[in-house]
Amino acid sequence: MYFIFEIEFNSNKSYIKNLIVAYVKKSGVSAQVMQSNSAIYLVLEKEQEKLEEFLLGLEQILPASLYMKGSKHYFSDTLPDIQEIEAIYTPLNIALCPNCQKEMFDISSNRYYYPFTSCNSCGTQHPFLDKYPFIRENTLLNFFKPCKSCQEELKSNPFRENYPLISCIECGVALRMLDKKSERFANSKGEFRKLFEVSAKALSKGKTILFKTLNGYRLLYKANSDLINPNTKLLMCNANAINTHLMLIPQEFNAILSIERPLLRVATKSQEIKEFFPFNTFVKYADDAMSILLAKELVNLGIDYICYEDATSSTEADFLVDYNLPTTKQEDCQLFINQDLHFFVSGERSIFPLVVENPDKRVVVANKKIVNRVDSVNLVDNIELFDLQEPKVLYLQKGDKNPFNTNRVYEFSDVKATILSVIAQNSLLNEKVVAIHFDNRLHFSYYNGKSVADLITPSSFNSQNILGKIRLLREGSDRLVENFKIMFPKLYNRLMKLDKDIDFFSVVAIILELKDESFNGISSESLHFMGKGGIQIDCKLNESKFDYYAFLASILSYKIAGVEANLICYSIYESFGDYIAEIVQQIFTKVKTNHIALSGIAFANQPLLARIDKNLGRYNILLPKELPINIDGSILGGLFV
Ligand SMILES: [Zn+2]
Ligand SMILES: [Zn+2]
Incomplete structure (x- = not known):
């Protein structure tokens, strides 16, 4: 008879399992730990001493994780009947x-x-x-010789057994x-603490610090309206104050505290924080050990949060805190949450390296990453981390640089690969799927179980001479542009001088005079809208293609009519939601499937997803599970193009 403790865990990542394995070893109980692609199983022989103590201790050592859901325990005569996945030690972040x-x-x-x-x-x-493999000789600690006590730990501490x-x-x-004026070093006990204490005091007095975290530089400062700008994010230091300052659903709260420590955009709540961020802000909980130690000292001074911006070694600040190692940062991962669903919007941290199945043994390059074999597994990570061997054929994303000499190259499109990646993450490569990719391009595609084909080729957008194109739309359009010129002469001049390669959402943000002239700016502004329904924005089809210029004309006319930017931004997403639903419903009259895959960064928006859910909720909507929804997800799709 076995006692089985089953934890739902929706990832092939090994760190939770490895932690439990080490804990079992340390505790000396007799147990097996197994992992499938949906759960971790701790299997204990029922009759043994210390079992209760062991289970209580387990709670203490397990962190919260984005992939971990509920758990249950039961008795069984047999071992769990699962397809086990191998535990792999990859460098974590x-x-x-x-x-x-x-x-x-x-x-x-x-x-x-x-x-x-x-x-x-x-x-x-x-x-x-x-570089790989992940052994000490291949890391920045190569020249640091472990002391006696560390050497002893490498053998006797199950949590750091052979730890590189x-x-x-x-x-x-x-x-x-x-x-x-001065320089202070910390290399002995007491000095480390002192350094963090002094840093926290400097911040509390309004000083700025250029702070080298283990993931690159951040500029830190106490909330201050002179310094806050569109790049400012919030670093929560006090877990107990998170719900005081931010308006969170439980899923958001749990995600912020998870060991993956994603960046989230959330609504602000307390008066004090609303003074600086009236509606919402990007926030994360102190993540790497540098930030965790500083956060502790800030909390001791009664400070619940500070502001930060991503920075470089040359950013100006009152103080510099750093260390002498050339660490290379991974981009922070941004998570999107809408009720029970969540997915990564962008980033690398905690996502890569990713262990993938590679049935055809392909070598794929996309977004400066490669799928490459290390020991017995296929890893996705940065190209420069591998000793590369010339492949027979290279699968290369269009626009990426070929790192090899071979000219036997199969090129694939980023959009198609991103769609395939979402389908693969949902294990539906044998099914038929309707797919929509939406960033500054909008693709409607169909996957027939083998390959992805465009159903509607997207119209191209060119930011040059927008107003000229709008003038030609229909009768009255000319007058619309003239009115715009009279009411917003400066903006008119700016639009007349736009370069050709500005993406569609940036142009919309420029017209609406948002501080953040990007997709993010519009998405953020749309969340400021507190009313009920939006207004209709023209998505008229031009030969069954989306008409960007009719859309922009519609926005110009609302702006002239004095409609608030937040209502327009909200309505943009609603209108896109309706437009997408309409096209998809037309597609569904012709194809037999129940699946819709969504990819592209534009889907990381609550009003848009709510609208899609309302119109298409009866279908099986597929979203990415482990890779970001933006183009960075395409590397996995490259295995199946
Ligand atoms: Zn040591
Ligand atoms: Zn640890």
Whole structure:
């Protein structure tokens, strides 16, 4: 008879399983840990000592994860009948596990306030990797010799068994704090804590710090209306104050605290925060060990959150906090949540390296990443991290550079590959699927179980001479542009001088005079709208293609009529939702399937998804599970083009 503890876990990532395996080893109980692509199973022999104690301890060591849902336990005479996936140690880039955090705040430990603390199952590892395989010789810690106690741990601590990045205050990396007059180093116990304490005090006094996290530089400052700009994001330091300052659904709260630490756009709540971010803001909880340690000191000073911007080594600030290692950052991952569904919008951190099945043993290059074999598995990661061998055939995304000499190249389109990636992530490659890709292009496509074909070739958009094109639309359009010229002469002049390669959403943002002249700006503005229904924006078809210029004309006329930007932005998404639904319904009269795959960054928008759900909710809507919904998801699709 077995006692089985089953945790729903929707990913092939190994860090939670590895953490449990290490804990089992440390506890000395007799147990097996297994993982399928939907759950982790802890299988214990029923009759044994220490079982209760073991299970209580398990709760203490497990972090929250985006992939982890509910759990259950039961008795069974047999082992779980599952298709097991192999545990693989790949370089992680997540926050710290509860064990390592505890160690960092334990004054008796030799990792007290030491920001390079991590273990086999947690922490910032990827930025330290020079090349695969992930062994110490191939990392930035190559020249740091582990001290006696670390060497001992490599053998005896199951959480750091053979851990390539082991180090401690005794044998590890020093920190430095610098201002225009003085320099302070931390390389012994006490000094590390002091450095974070001094940094927190400087921030509390309104100073700015250029702060080298384990994922690159951030400019940090206390919320201050002189400094806040469209790139400003919020770093929550106090978990207990998250719900005080932000208006969150439980799914958002859980995601913010998950060990993957995604960036989320959320609504603001407290008066104090609304003064700086009246509607919503990008937020994340202190993520890497540098930020976690600083956050702790800020909370000690009564500060719940600070502002940050992504920065470079040359960004100006009052203070500099850094260390002398050339770490390479991974882009932060941004998560989108709409009730029970969530997906990554963009980014790399916690997503790559990704272990993939590669049945045809293809070599694929897309978005500067490659699918390549390391030991017995296929990994997706940055090209420069691999020792490459010339492939027989290269599958190359159009626009990407060929890193090989071979001219046997099969080129594929980013849109088709992104669509295939969503279908593959939902394990539906044998089915027929209607697919919509929407970024600054809008594609309606069909996957027949083998390949993707465009149903409606998207019309192209050119930002040059927009007003001239609008003038020619129909009777009265000329007068519309004239009125616009009289009412908004500056804007008129700017639109007349636009370069040709500005994308459609940026043009819309420019017309609406948004601070953030991008897709993000419109998406953010649409969330400011608090009313009920939107207004109709013209999506008239031009030979069954979307008419960008009719759409822009419609926006110009609402602007002339004095309609608020947030209502227009909200309506843009509603109108797109209706337009997409209309076309899809036409398509469904001709094809027999129940699946609709969505890809492209434009779908990361609540009003649009709500509209699609309302109109097409009876179909099976497919969204990405592990890869971002933007073009970066295409690398997986390259295996199936
Ligand atoms: Zn850990
Ligand atoms: Zn050491």
